[in-house]
Amino acid sequence: MTVGLAAPDGAGIDLDGIDLSDREFWLQPPAVRHAVFDALRRERPFAFYAEPELPWLEAGRGYYAVTRYADVDAISSRPAVFCSGSGAVSIIDMPPDINEFFGSMISMDDPRHAKIRRIVAKTFTPRMLERLVDSVQQIADDVADGARRKAEAGDGTIDVVADLAAPIPLRVVCDMMGIPDEDRAMVLQKSTIILSGGDPELVESLEDFAAAMLEAGGALSDLMNRLAAERLADPRDDLTTALVRSEVGGEQLTHQEIASFFILLLVAGNETTRNAISQGVLALSEHPEQRDRWAADPELTRTAVEEIVRWTSPIGWMRRTATQDGEVNGHRFAAGDKFLLFYGAANRDPEVFREPQVLDLARDPNPQIGFGAHGPHFCLGAHLARREIAVTFRTIFDRLPDLTVSGEPSRLRSSFVNGLKRLPARLGER
Amino acid sequence: MSRIVVDRQRCASTGGCEAVAPDVFEIADDGELVVHRPEPDEGDLPDVREAVRTCPTLALTLVDGPRPG
Numbered sequence: 001m002t003v004g005l006a007a008p009d010g011a012g013i014d015l016d017g018i019d020l021s022d023r024e025f026w027l028q029p030p031a032v033r034h035a036v037f038d039a040l041r042r043e044r045p046f047a048f049y050a051e052p053e054l055p056w057l058e059a060g061r062g063y064y065a066v067t068r069y070a071d072v073d074a075i076s077s078r079p080a081v082f083c084s085g086s087g088a089v090s091i092i093d094m095p096p097d098i099n100e101f102f103g104s105m106i107s108m109d110d111p112r113h114a115k116i117r118r119i120v121a122k123t124f125t126p127r128m129l130e131r132l133v134d135s136v137q138q139i140a141d142d143v144a145d146g147a148r149r150k151a152e153a154g155d156g157t158i159d160v161v162a163d164l165a166a167p168i169p170l171r172v173v174c175d176m177m178g179i180p181d182e183d184r185a186m187v188l189q190k191s192t193i194i195l196s197g198g199d200p201e202l203v204e205s206l207e208d209f210a211a212a213m214l215e216a217g218g219a220l221s222d223l224m225n226r227l228a229a230e231r232l233a234d235p236r237d238d239l240t241t242a243l244v245r246s247e248v249g250g251e252q253l254t255h256q257e258i259a260s261f262f263i264l265l266l267v268a269g270n271e272t273t274r275n276a277i278s279q280g281v282l283a284l285s286e287h288p289e290q291r292d293r294w295a296a297d298p299e300l301t302r303t304a305v306e307e308i309v310r311w312t313s314p315i316g317w318m319r320r321t322a323t324q325d326g327e328v329n330g331h332r333f334a335a336g337d338k339f340l341l342f343y344g345a346a347n348r349d350p351e352v353f354r355e356p357q358v359l360d361l362a363r364d365p366n367p368q369i370g371f372g373a374h375g376p377h378f379c380l381g382a383h384l385a386r387r388e389i390a391v392t393f394r395t396i397f398d399r400l401p402d403l404t405v406s407g408e409p410s411r412l413r414s415s416f417v418n419g420l421k422r423l424p425a426r427l428g429e430r
Numbered sequence: 431m432s433r434i435v436v437d438r439q440r441c442a443s444t445g446g447c448e449a450v451a452p453d454v455f456e457i458a459d460d461g462e463l464v465v466h467r468p469e470p471d472e473g474d475l476p477d478v479r480e481a482v483r484t485c486p487t488l489a490l491t492l493v494d495g496p497r498p499g
């Protein structure tokens with residue numbers, strides 16, 4: 001399905017011809033997708049879609065696509081009525097064990113969610129992250145220098161995704177967890193598969209996708225079980241040690257809970273920040289005056305990071321499922337109804353953001369909900385991600401001021417992750 | 431005089447408040463939120479208000495008057 005580019009605000013789009021479950025829709029350029037979101041937000045704020053077909057699972061009765069900021073926030077902030085435990089990261093219901101294996105706390109409700117979240121909370125606070133700052137800077141310097149060397153050794157080009165955006169968050173998460181160097185390439189490859197959304201370049205067919213997911217999850221889980229055992233015997237100053245030793249209210253995390261949380265961290269910590277960085281680089285190349293302003297003014301960093309997250313909204317949606325009948329902002333729903341909270345659409349809601357289609361790095365206030373709206377599942381890694389994005393862009397301005405995007409981005413075919421697979425760039429005279 | 435009230439049912443220890451007002455809020459080692467200055471100084475108030483406004487779980491409120499009793 002392709003949608004011609006209608007008026008920029010989505011006027012004139014035939015919404016009957018739009019299917020958000022059609023994977024091809026997600027390959028369209030952002031301008032087209034946002035035009036459709038604009039039309040949905042205005043005309044069908046609770047548009048209903050059939051579930052995408054997957055060969056090995058039975059589709060449910062469909063879902064509502066929530067595109068207005070106020071509705072996303074209302075649903076997100078009532079976790080007892082709109083739960084995550086039926087699955088937050090897939091549209092079709094997964095068998096419960098798969099759900100937990102891949103979803104960990106993100107697909108759990110209280111009281112289990114609260115238990116795990118309290119155990120890990122301390123490790124992700126700004127205070128703890130202060131200790132990491134130096135290492136994020138060091139990693140970014142290192143990666144930027146590597147990109148420079150690659151360009152100089154070759155034809156002057158790099159891939160922003162593979163050479164900048166992917167390695168920085170990967171090394172940060174792996175350092176936090178204490179993953180040995182020799183396992184890191186495997187970690188990157190497996191987490192990419194888990195979040196590929198079945199993109200044909202990454203997995204051959206949808207049938208293979210199920211097998212590839214399980215294989216990837218199994219490999220990561222094996223790695224974590226090995227590390228957990230090592231840290232119990234020989235504690236270190238890393239997150240893995242904190243997790244195997246932590247107790248809340250006399251309860252410890254089981255090995256399975258630790259392995260699943262690791263998988264969540266690897267995936268949630270890598271694929272998200274990576275796409276904020278790569279699409280941030282793309283956005284700045286499309287708005288050179290904004291780029292120059294930020295490069296010249298480090299004070300702009302706080303608001304600039306929020307605007308990059310709003311603009312890129314790397315996580316497309318999270319799902320909630322109604323636990324009872326009810327009504328939200330005038331929309332009636334029944335127990336079992338599914339809602340996809342489309343953060344990228346909410347983040348351009350003109351009711352909340354003045355000139356939402358304008359990239360404004362000085363936007364303030366900026367109540368963007370790229371890290372999730374109000375509610376107990378609000379992104380655990382938000383402080384870390386902000387830091388990574390800030391450090392990465394300052395490092396690009398300092399060490400790679402001559403970076404220019406030199407070709408078309410190649411997009412990931414996924415509704416869940418708004419991502420780039422490749423973004424060609426050149427280092428050298430601008 | 432204003433006072434910070436934490437709804438412990440809602441608080442999920444996201445650390446958002448600590449990011450905004452680190453002198454006032456801290457997530458302790460056991461994952462619970464500790465409020466170091468439940469009756470914040472005048473100078474803390476702007477940050478505390480920001481923390482209350484941005485708390486992801488809407489667990490914080492700022493009420494007038496000292497602790498009852």
Ligand code: HEM
Nearest residue numbers: 105106268269272273276315318371372377379380381385
């Ligand atoms: C720009 C980067 C990032 C974005 C856009 C992002 C976005 C999100 C979103 C939308 C949620 C779900 C909120 C909900 O269901 O209400 C979430 C949850 C989560 N994120 Fe992030 N995230 C990012 C970076 C990170 C990083 C770096 C980490 C860890 C290293 C991380 C770890 C998590 C975890 C563990 C959860 C589940 C929290 C829970 O269920 O309580 N994220 N994130």
